[in-house]
Amino acid sequence: MTHPEITAELIRDLxxxxxxxxxxxxxxxxxxGWDNQLWRLGDDLAVRLPWATQSADELLRKEHAWLPVLAPHLPLPIPVPQRLTEPSERFPRPWIVTTWVPGEPADRxxxxxxxxxxxxxxxxxxxxHQPAPRGAPAGRGRGGPLADHAERCAEQLAEATERLLIPDPDAVRAVWDDATAAPDWTGPALWLHGDLHPANVLTADGTFCGVIDFGDLCAGDPACDIAAAWALLPDGAADRFHEAYxxxxxxxxxxxxxxxxxxxxxxxxxxxxxxxxxxxxGKPTWGPPAQATLRRLTAASGR
Known part of the structure; x- marks a missing residue:
């Protein structure tokens, strides 16, 4: 079935x-977003429909199953699914109604x-980051051994270097090599967001006020999420994060x-x-915070 154009009229019909x-x-x-479109529904709700990757269907079901369990224990608002709707003739993919989390994405x-x-x-x-139960979702590579991503890192670093997008590729490579040489995680598999980049964390009044898009929710090594200290925080604040975590x-x-x-x-x-x-x-707002992340990492090399 052909995927229909997503419009306000379609949302109302659904x-x-x-x-x-x-x-x-x-x-x-x-x-x-990358996988889904989010439509405001009044002041407090939102309709989230997959519009790009086929994997989004599974991710919506995962959020519907697990986020209501996690939300009461978290100190920041997250979108809590209220209803899951199965595919229909009008729209051939599942979609959900969630709570709306106010705030501005940190990439903006x-x-x-x-x-x-x-x-x-x-x-x-x-x-x-609490121990996840048996049956927690797999992470599509998130939360597993970092070395599993060596080929992708090498390809992306080569492409960014060729396009003259990073000033010191050798310094970036040194951070990566040191990270992959570190001992693997041997603790319990902990709950992870799995995708804490700036577009998935909301801000208000200069600090964080919500976290969205739990499509990569999984269990594994907390380092996958702790990486956000360099991606989301102002210069010099990573140490404060590590002291508080x-x-x-x-x-x-x-x-x-x-x-x-x-x-x-x-x-x-x-x-x-x-x-x-x-x-x-492409998303032009993703470039500046990513550049800032590499600058912080290479400036603090060895920490």
């Missing part, structure tokens, strides 16, 4: 068909209050986290550059 009690709420586009409005932001991020990840990350975890930050930053730089050139799938 609601009339399957959730008529919500059909009279005002509908307006909220955001177009970076955190500026370093201490508050570091403490808020540390409190959120301390609360999230519990239990305090050991040296090996911090090293692995720096490697995850390199990997995410390289992807962000390439996606940002594609957006600057107007290419499909």
């Amino acid at each position: 609601l009339r068909d399957q959730h008529p009690d919500l059909a009279d709420h005002p509908v307006r586009l909220g955001a177009c 409005a970076p955190a500026t209050r370093a201490t508050e932001a570091a403490d808020t991020l540390a409190a959120f990840l301390t609360a999230l 519990r239990p305090t990350p050991d040296a090996a975890t911090r090293r692995r986290a720096r490697g995850w930050a390199v990997l995410r930053a390289l992807g962000g730089i390439l996606i940002g550059e594609a957006g600057a050139r107007g290419l499909p799938g």
Whole structure:
């Protein structure tokens, strides 16, 4: 079946068909993400529909199953699925109604209050990083051994170097090599967000006020999420984060986290550059925070 164009009219029709009690709420586009479109539904709800990758269907079901379990234990708001709708003739893929989380994505409005932001991020990840139960979702490579991503890192670093997008490729490579040489995680598989880049964390008044897009929710090595200290916080605030996070990350975890930050930053730089050139799938706002991440990592090399 051909995927229909997603419009406000389609959203209203879908609601009339399957959730008529919500059909009279005002509908307006909220955001177009990598996998999904998000449409505001009144003041407090949102409709999230997959529009790009086929894997988005599975990710929506995963969020519907697990986020209501996790949300009550987290100190920041997250989008909590309220209803899951199965494919229909009108729209051939599942979609969900969730709570709306207000705030501005950090790729557009970076955190500026370093201490508050570091403490808020540390409190959120301390609360999230609890042992996951058996049956927790797999991570599509997130939270596993960092070395599994060596080929992708090498390809992205080579492409970014060829395009003259990073000033010191050797320094970036040194951070990556040190990270992959660190001992692997041997603790329990912890709950992870799995994709804490700036577009998935919301800000207000200079600090963090919400976390969205849990499509990569999984269990594994917390270093995957701790990488956000270099991607989201103002310069010099990573140390404050490490002091506030519990239990305090050991040296090996911090090293692995720096490697995850390199990997995410390289992807962000390439996606940002594609957006600057107007290419499909590009997001120009992803470039500056990714560049800042690499600058912080190479400036603090060895920490």
